[in-house]
Amino acid sequence: MQRITILGATGSIGASTLDVLARHPQQYSVYALTAHGRVEELADACRRFRPARAVVGSADAAARLAQLLAADGLPTQVEHGEQALCDVASSREVDTVMAAIVGAAGLAPTLAAARAGKKVLLANKEALVMSGQLFMDAVREHKATLLPIDSEHNAIFQSLPQHYARDPQAAGVAKILLTASGGPFLNRAVETLGAVTPEEACKHPNWVMGRKISVDSATMMNKGLEVIEAHWLFGAPADRIEVVIHPQSVIHSMVSYVDGSVLAQLGNPDMRTPIAHALAFPERIDSGVPQLDLTDMAALQFYKPDFARFPCLALAFDALRAGGTAPALLNAANEVAVQSFLDREIGFRDIDRVIAGALDAVPHGPAPSIEAVLEQDARAREAARAQVSTLRG
Template sequence: MKTVAITGATGSIGDSSLAIIRKHPDQFKVHALSGHQNSEKLIRLAAEFKPKNVVISDKAAYQTVKKALSNSTTQVHAGAGALDAMVADKEVDLVVAAIVGNAGMDSVLAAVKAGKTLLLANKESIVAAGPLVMQLAQQTGAKIVPLDSEHNAIYQCLGSDYLIGTRPEHVRNITLTASGGPFWNTPEMDFVDITPAQAVAHPKWDMGAKISVDSATLMNKGLEIIEAHWLFNMPNQDIQVVVHPQSIIHSMVNYEDGSVLAQMGCPDMQIPISHGLGLGQRLSNDADFLDLVSQGELNFYQADMRKFQCLQLARDAMVAGGTAPAVLNAANEVSVAAFLAGQIRFDQIGHYNAKILDIIDVVSVESLAHLKALDAEVRQQTTALIQSNR
């Protein structure tokens, strides 16, 4: 029986994780859950799974959750400090890091510092704080298991003996597949008319609004390139990207002898999450089984780096190193939020991200406090830049 803490439990990764845990009550006990504002859903989950602790970050929602669970055995907490304590709790075996964006960075580092087994779905923490996370994991012995479908695919192909953060032996390069989002085949001239509703309507994956927009701009794939650099200790030139609209092959490992190992499956996050929760043991889930005959063709295309500027910006930031990925990540969160709010056009997301990368000087990553200060600065400058051009 493994005890599990899930941050971002009310989101899509939380949904998939809890769906698997429901199927295997003899193997997992939910020890702690966290959410942000969705108090109603968090209350329902707490009533179902009866965790020891619940953490909610929104102060108004905290009062609602605390009152609703006042007669239960679940303790309700609020704030970033409570979230860090939740993942570092000595009673917790596995931490599912499912908070979206930079908001999840503190708790990821807290889990790594505590030497936990971290099932990582928050890519931004590795993108922004890769040097800190990987160095700390080496010091504490924390085990990182990637849950993103692409990185989990590579992790599966590398075999059970592979240690995250080391350059895999006999590997020439790796290939990340990208669905291409809803607009990979849309003429660039039409990007000016793309609406938020169109951008969040991903053709294959059920994701939140921010990640769906990142998929539409291919920024999501760019962030995954940076994440792959840290997780698998691979340089820029050894990380390839191909557009694969069917999302059946999730990524590939290309070996020195010409062999290519690929992980395949229907596009359902329960597959990589069940692999992560199982820690090498294959767990049943509710995902559909792949039928290649019914599927028919599998297509692959070169990613258009010019049309999808964000993908190129991510590569540029990775090569620049230091704080460049953190700058890009923070700027992108503001730009995407502005697009979703109707303040900028879809084609301007990459434009503002590029402007901020040019404005902010790149330096070495010093500490989490340094990254937090930088994050605040980048957000302020990106917001000011957007407002000045409206």
């Protein structure tokens, strides 16, 4: 039986993971669940899955959670803080870690899981965006197993030949094709995007996601971060990664081969599919997702992305080509910009302006250590907040 820690158990990925686990109680058990501040939701999950440990973000949240669990007579040990997250990710009691904490906060525990040689199901793309070389080095050095959870990267993983990881040069791969839905504003007039509200930006046409990642999808920064993630996961340079807009979100991504073949992974847009694939790999288990009926598909459409409509995607490609800490700067500035938009401090079209301004203000450099990356992350956030202040007034 696999024992699993879920980092970010109350988010959309965490909830989907728990749904899959509940379908296979004889194969999986939950060792630890974590959440930042959604105490009541985490308490509900603890009642259902009875983990040995639960971690929250603060002492106050821990006290509240402990009170709720004690009232139900649950023996779950309640902890808080970053070190506790790292502990439940690296514990000897754990086989598999679902890394689903959104943003830079997920970096340390995800890296701890890799250094402990765990099977890491990677839904936190920032671990690779911020510290790609360091993270991949840790995976190799400590013989961790890394399986992608993003539907696009999971699709690529499924579409690659088995020997790709051993010898990419001999695999005959010409290009990686990342599909993107285009988000809620694919067909909206560009000149009206300045009036977009947070509520509109969070209404994704195909996927149910958290607010931050929904805004990233609307700006296509999410796809830009996935481009950087694909570079590290599959060893592909920027000129061999292509983004293709596919509004139906049925084809989750593709691999183009030198002989002209293109292999794709298809399925209904439901994150339980890649989660179930990674949990059971190399076997298959039921995910709860309905089978795809191709006869229901009226048409499948594909477009090239418009960088004038989606400048964040262009910024991400630029950061990948720049290398070093540039992707970490990009990610940090984006987190500040998106939160400022959600807080109604800036407009939707100000997001890319804040990011570009922060990248201009903070020179990128090498990324020899996590400490260096986090230092650059902090500088980019400060520069992004300065950009927000300038735009506000």
